[in-house]
Amino acid sequence: MSRIFVAGLGAVSPAGWNVGALRDTLEKGEPLPVQEMARPGWEKPLPARLVPNPSLRPEFLSHPRLRRTSPITHYAAAAALEAVAGLRTNPEAKNCRLGIVVCLQSGCVQYSCRFYDETLKNPATASPLVFPETVYAAPASHVAALLENVVLACSLVGDPSAYLQGVSLGVQWLEENRVDACLVIGAEETNWIMADALWHLDRHAIVTAGAGALCLCREAKLSSGVELAAITDSQTYSARRTRMQAAAAMRGQLGESSPKELLCDGIGNSRRTDAAEFAAWRDWTGPRISPKRILGEGLMAAAAWQCVAACDAVANGRFAGANVSLVGSNQQAMGARFAAISHLSGARP
Amino acid sequence: MLFPTTSSPRTPVRVVVTGAGIITGLGTGWKPNAEGFRAGKAAFRPVSQFDVSRQRVKTAAEVDLPAILPPTRLGARSIARLDRAGAMLVLAALEAWQQAGLECAENLPLVLGSTAGGMLLGEAYYRQAVRQPQRHRQQATRAIYYQPQVQARMVLDALGFSGPITIISNACASGGNAIGHAWDLIRCGQAERVVAGGYDALGEMVFSGFDSLQALSPTVCRPFDARRDGLALGEGAAVVTLETLESAQRRGAIILAELIGYGTSIDQHHLTQPHPQGSTTLMVMKQACASAGVTPEEIDYINAHGTGTVLNDRSEALAISEWAGSRAATLPVSSTKASIGHLLGGAGAVEAVVCLMTLREQWLPPEIEFETPDPACKFPIVNKPQDARVNVALSNSFGFGGVNATLILRRWA
Numbered sequence: 001m002s003r004i005f006v007a008g009l010g011a012v013s014p015a016g017w018n019v020g021a022l023r024d025t026l027e028k029g030e031p032l033p034v035q036e037m038a039r040p041g042w043e044k045p046l047p048a049r050l051v052p053n054p055s056l057r058p059e060f061l062s063h064p065r066l067r068r069t070s071p072i073t074h075y076a077a078a079a080a081l082e083a084v085a086g087l088r089t090n091p092e093a094k095n096c097r098l099g100i101v102v103c104l105q106s107g108c109v110q111y112s113c114r115f116y117d118e119t120l121k122n123p124a125t126a127s128p129l130v131f132p133e134t135v136y137a138a139p140a141s142h143v144a145a146l147l148e149n150v151v152l153a154c155s156l157v158g159d160p161s162a163y164l165q166g167v168s169l170g171v172q173w174l175e176e177n178r179v180d181a182c183l184v185i186g187a188e189e190t191n192w193i194m195a196d197a198l199w200h201l202d203r204h205a206i207v208t209a210g211a212g213a214l215c216l217c218r219e220a221k222l223s224s225g226v227e228l229a230a231i232t233d234s235q236t237y238s239a240r241r242t243r244m245q246a247a248a249a250m251r252g253q254l255g256e257s258s259p260k261e262l263l264c265d266g267i268g269n270s271r272r273t274d275a276a277e278f279a280a281w282r283d284w285t286g287p288r289i290s291p292k293r294i295l296g297e298g299l300m301a302a303a304a305w306q307c308v309a310a311c312d313a314v315a316n317g318r319f320a321g322a323n324v325s326l327v328g329s330n331q332q333a334m335g336a337r338f339a340a341i342s343h344l345s346g347a348r349p
Numbered sequence: 350m351l352f353p354t355t356s357s358p359r360t361p362v363r364v365v366v367t368g369a370g371i372i373t374g375l376g377t378g379w380k381p382n383a384e385g386f387r388a389g390k391a392a393f394r395p396v397s398q399f400d401v402s403r404q405r406v407k408t409a410a411e412v413d414l415p416a417i418l419p420p421t422r423l424g425a426r427s428i429a430r431l432d433r434a435g436a437m438l439v440l441a442a443l444e445a446w447q448q449a450g451l452e453c454a455e456n457l458p459l460v461l462g463s464t465a466g467g468m469l470l471g472e473a474y475y476r477q478a479v480r481q482p483q484r485h486r487q488q489a490t491r492a493i494y495y496q497p498q499v500q501a502r503m504v505l506d507a508l509g510f511s512g513p514i515t516i517i518s519n520a521c522a523s524g525g526n527a528i529g530h531a532w533d534l535i536r537c538g539q540a541e542r543v544v545a546g547g548y549d550a551l552g553e554m555v556f557s558g559f560d561s562l563q564a565l566s567p568t569v570c571r572p573f574d575a576r577r578d579g580l581a582l583g584e585g586a587a588v589v590t591l592e593t594l595e596s597a598q599r600r601g602a603i604i605l606a607e608l609i610g611y612g613t614s615i616d617q618h619h620l621t622q623p624h625p626q627g628s629t630t631l632m633v634m635k636q637a638c639a640s641a642g643v644t645p646e647e648i649d650y651i652n653a654h655g656t657g658t659v660l661n662d663r664s665e666a667l668a669i670s671e672w673a674g675s676r677a678a679t680l681p682v683s684s685t686k687a688s689i690g691h692l693l694g695g696a697g698a699v700e701a702v703v704c705l706m707t708l709r710e711q712w713l714p715p716e717i718e719f720e721t722p723d724p725a726c727k728f729p730i731v732n733k734p735q736d737a738r739v740n741v742a743l744s745n746s747f748g749f750g751g752v753n754a755t756l757i758l759r760r761w762a
Contacts, residue, residue, distance in 0.1 A: 004352070041482025065620070100615075104518075105496070112554070116475055119557040123403050131558035132621045135464060136518035137750030144751065145617045153615040153752055154526065157466070157516040158498045165515060168351040172537060175354070196478055200489040231352040233456075234513030239422075239506040253350060331498040331514060336352075 002175050005223030006338065007093075009308045009315070010082030010185075010213035012075040013295050014049040017058075018082055022295075022305060023312055031294050034206055039192045046195035049208040049296040051075065065145040068129055069138070070110045072189035075211035075301070076102060076139040077146055080183050083213035084147065086224065087181055093222055099152040099179035102140040103166040103186045105159060105299040108133055110191050139187055152179055159328030160186075160266065160303035161234070164336050167307070168231050170216050180217065186304025187211035198297060201329075204270040208296030212304025214311065220341060226314045229321065229337040230254065236332045243327065247280035250333040254323055257337070262322040263288035264310040268297055277327040287319070311338050355538060364535045364609075365761065367602040368449025368590035370441035370546075371702045373689040374410030374583050378444055383706045385688060388734055389715035392689050393570075393581055398433075399553040406565040409551055410583030410690035412437060419443060421507035430490060432469045433584070434550035435500040437695075441546060441586040442504045449590040450602055451542070457512040458540050459501055460531045462523025462547035464694035466497030466516070469552050504544075518694065520748030521654075522613075523547055524587070525697025529611035529754055531591050541596050546588030547698030555693065556582055562621070564658055572655030572684035573662050573730050575721040580656040583690025587698035589705075606708045609741075610641025610757035621749050622660050627668030629753055630745065634672045637743070637755035645676040647741050648757075650707055651728075652700045652714075654745040655684025656691055663725050665745065670727035683731040687716040697746035701756050704742035708760040713737045 011018065014032050015025035025032065036045035051071070060066060060077050080100070087093040111133040118126040132138065137155045144150035152173055156166050163186045170182035188194075190209040198207045217223065232253035235246035257263075265281060267274045267290045281288075291305045292298070298305065303326050310322035321339040328334070371378065374392025375385030385392070392410035401407045414436055418428055421443060431439065438461070451457075474491040477484060493499055501514040517526045524547020531545035549555075559565050559582060566579030597604050614636065616629035623630065638644065654665055670677050685703050692699050703714060712735065719732040739760065746754045 002353075039482070040479065107518075112471075113475065115558065116472060116554045117479070119554055120476070120479075123557040123560065124405075126557050126561045128558075128561040128563070131561055132749055134554075134558065135520050135749050137464075137520045137748060137752060138620065140519075140752075141615070141617075141620050141750030144615050148617070150615055150617065152613065153519075153750075154613075155518045155750075155752075157463075157496075157518045158514070159496070162498070162516075164351075165513070171352050171354075172533065172539075176533075176537065193475060193478060197474070197488075197492040200485065200492055228352060230350060233351055236502070236505070236511055236513055238502060238511045240511065330493060330496065331502070 004171050004174060004228040005217050005220055006214055006226040006311050007181055007217040007222045008083040008086045008215040008224060009311055010079035011305060011308045012051060012078045013210040013305055014051055014208050017054045017078055019308060019312055026289055026291060026294060026309055037192055037195050039196055046199055047206045048195055049206055051210050060146055063146055065142050069142055070108055070133055070189060072108055072187050073139045073142045076185050076187040077143050079211040079213035080143050080185055083183055083215040087215060087222060090222060096149060096180040097151045098147060098149050099170060099173045099182035100140050100144055100150050101154050101156060101166040101169050101184045103156045103163045103300050104136055106188055106194055107136045108138055109194050110189050113191060113193050159331040160300050161326040161328030161332050161334040163300055163303035164231050164326055164334040174216060174218050182216045183213055185211055185213045186300040188299045188301040202270050202273050205268060205297040208298045210298055210301040212301055212308040214307055223341060224315045225341055226311045226338050227341050229339040232335045234332045234334055243276040244279055246333040247276040247327045250335045251280040254335045254337060257323055259286040260320060261286055262310060262313050262319040264306045264322055265290050265325045266292060266306060266327055268292040277325060281325060314338050314340050361536050363594040363607060364532050364591050365594050365597050365607050366589050366605045366705060367592055367597050368445035369605060369702045369705050370444030371587045371699060372412055372437050372440050373585035373699060374412055375689055377440055383710060386685055386703055386706060386714040387712050389717035390688060398551055404560045406560055406567055409581060411551060412584050422509050423507045427503060430494050431503060432467045434467055434548055435503055437550060437586040438500060438548040439504060439507050441588040442508060445588040445590050446508045451590060453509040455511055457510045458534055458543045459504060459512060460515045460527045460543060460545040461501050462517045462527035462694045462697060463497045463549055464518060464520055464523055465549050465552060465555060467495035467500055469550055470495035472553055519752035520750050521693050521696055522746040522748035522752045522754040523694040525746030525754030525756055526613055528589060528698060528701055528756055529613055532608050532611050535591060535593055542592040544588060544590050546586060547695040548586030549584060549692055549694040551582060551584040566657055569718045570657040570687050571718045572657045572687055572716060573666060573723050573726050574719050575723050577657050577662060580658055581690040583692050585692045585695050585699055587695060587702040604761040606705050606761050607759045609759045610637040612636030612640060612755045614753055616751035616753060623664040623747060625664055627664040630665055630668035631672050633753040633755045637757050641757040643741055645673040648743050649739040650713055650742045651682040652704050652744040653682050653684045654747045655686055657686060662723060666723055666725035673728060677727040680728045681713050681731045682728045683714055683716050685714050687718060697754055700744045704744050704758050707739045707742050708758060711736055711739055
């Protein structure tokens with residue numbers, strides 16, 4: 001049985017452009033202020049929590065491949081660079097073969113809307129510079145070009161629970177020795193059409209954007225003190241299995257946890273949307289954080305923030321273990337547990 | 350649990366294909382497609398799905414969907430929510446499922462490749478949001494059903510199985526990567542059987558995108574021809590059922606072929622252009638051959654990515670020529686995009702099924718319009734219908750963003 005460690009974390013969120021900002025905001029526990037997003041054709045704007053501009057223009061934006069990219073690539077790149085920062089300076093990780101899994105739900109909506117709008121107005125003048133940036137695979141491609149030592153990449157699309165499928169794919173690559181480390185990034189950007197779509201599906205949700213990244217590795221010496229302890233199966237929704245049943249099955253697979261462990265759940269502000277996850281964890285008596293309540297609905301980015309927050313809490317010694325619950329909107333429920341290395345070393349030599 | 354995993358099989362298991370479904374501009378199902386590919390028939394016609402009057406190019410290989418879908422477990426309400434992409438996906442999956450003789454199953458993974466999912470619903474959402482901002486009718490449904498994982502759930506519900514859904518979106522390599530990932534899942538012991546494939550429907554935005562890049566051919570799609578001037582778009586889907594040899598034999602399933610090799614890598618040269626020397630293509634073909642335990646001498650046919658663009662075909666031709674070495678002079682290569690266009694996320698899966706056809710029926714699919722080879726081609730391009738001995742076939746797929754996939758299939762005799 002192999003062991004998989006977390007070598008680094010990265011995050012861009014409405015709280016700021018690093019994990020520290022995410023941590024501070026979650027520790028305060030106060031929902032971030034809501035901004036207004038103009039919705040063409042509506043008098044009333046839609047609520048949103050936007051990623052603030054970075055205090056300094058990130059150096060990576062001068063990379064030629066990132067010149068025309070949209071915010072989703074900026075977020076993914078910033079989170080990726082933060083997550084691999086430790087590896088890049090560690091002589092033990094020299095010539096490390098890196099894999100990248102980028103997970104998305106909505107993907108490159110800004111340029112997609114822009115390009116389709118241009119097409120509807122006059123396809124003859126639709127910009128060929130914008131179109132390639134509309135594909136789901138664009139952020140992974142740009143991040144791979146930025147990091148250079150990438151040997152494998154894959155973009156996965158799904159509801160937010162698919163972030164843990166991305167982690168599982170990274171684990172598979174590591175176990176098969178195809179890569180030495182693997183970045184798993186969840187990223188989203190937003191605009192008025194995203195806010196509009198979310199309004200149609202959940203009137204209480206506040207749209208946001210950003211990215212989160214875990215850097216996984218096989219070597220304990222490269223780790224940040226955290227290891228992956230479990231990923232549940234994909235508990236897929238179907239005509240025969242409701243979201244409520246799938247969430248319960250996910251909880252059942254994660255099993256009993258110590259009340260001293262953290263639960264990092266995906267609960268937001270909607271009683272209806274959150275009902276399945278509430279039910280699955282109703283007996284949880286330990287500490288819990290709900291990043292969406294503070295940051296907003298960031299879809300795949302929010303799923304990644306949950307994992308980053310869980311790992312960060314363990315890495316900083318605040319908890320010996322942390323559970324992540326992802327009850328996705330329309331695909332599946334999945335869960336994971338991260339643990340301090342010392343916490344598991346006795347159980348899994 | 351996905352992690353910790355149970356240990357992988359000590360000896361890698363053999364993976365076979367027991368079902369295949371296909372829908373393209375040539376028709377619905379194996380038979381019309383096999384006849385069309387064998388003859389090198391072209392499926393291009395004026396685009397009817399959206400207005401192309403202001404586009405440079407006005408043709409594509411559209412699919413004729415049946416007016417009524419064959420019976421599945423989907424109710425009328427669910428069927429009404431399928432867009433073209435979803436309908437094509439269900440049709441291909443149904444054919445594969447029936448051919449494989451599979452029945453209701455639990456924990457049967459579904460791995461799909463797509464670049465756009467239900468983008469047609471997304472386009473409809475956008476048009477209504479812009480043109481009738483106060484009208485909300487159908488918007489919530491569109492916002493849900495344009496998502497590829499929801500379309501994948503329709504496949505589960507249509508055929509009556511359940512299991513994890515994985516959607517791979519590595520642009521035009523997606524279909525090849527989906528089948529390759531399914532192969533990986535079986536080989537590493539995570540699954541005994543997997544349903545896998547790729548699909549994409551022709552949409553206004555994507556058509557306009559390729560037209561804006563001036564990547565579409567204003568004449569005829571002629572992959573690897575020195576006079577080539579671009580690609581042609583198409584739409585379609587293909588789905589295969591993969592399983593361990595042991596499982597197939599235990600069920601008494603008809604084995605269509607063995608999937609023996611898979612390679613994938615990323616070309617970091619450019620977002621939309623391959624490395625000019627095809628270095629990553631070369632690497633991924635070598636990787637697939639290594640995993641299959643075959644050499645270029647053992648490959649009998651290559652279904653190339655061969656889009657018909659100047660840059661792609663030159664890069665791929667250089668890679669194939671270098672990889673094949675002395676074998677290149679007699680190694681038949683063709684791109685079936687000359688018949689059905691580029692199916693984007695569906696391409697890799699459809700072309701894998703074309704390879705199955707060549708292995709099962711022992712012919713090579715020609716590019717009828719091909720005349721003058723690009724100087725980089727050190728190999729013959731199949732340009733006339735012909736029977737051939739095909740024991741091992743290789744299929745290449747490359748995508749925007751640089752992810753490449755190569756699959757190798759062997760005849761089951």
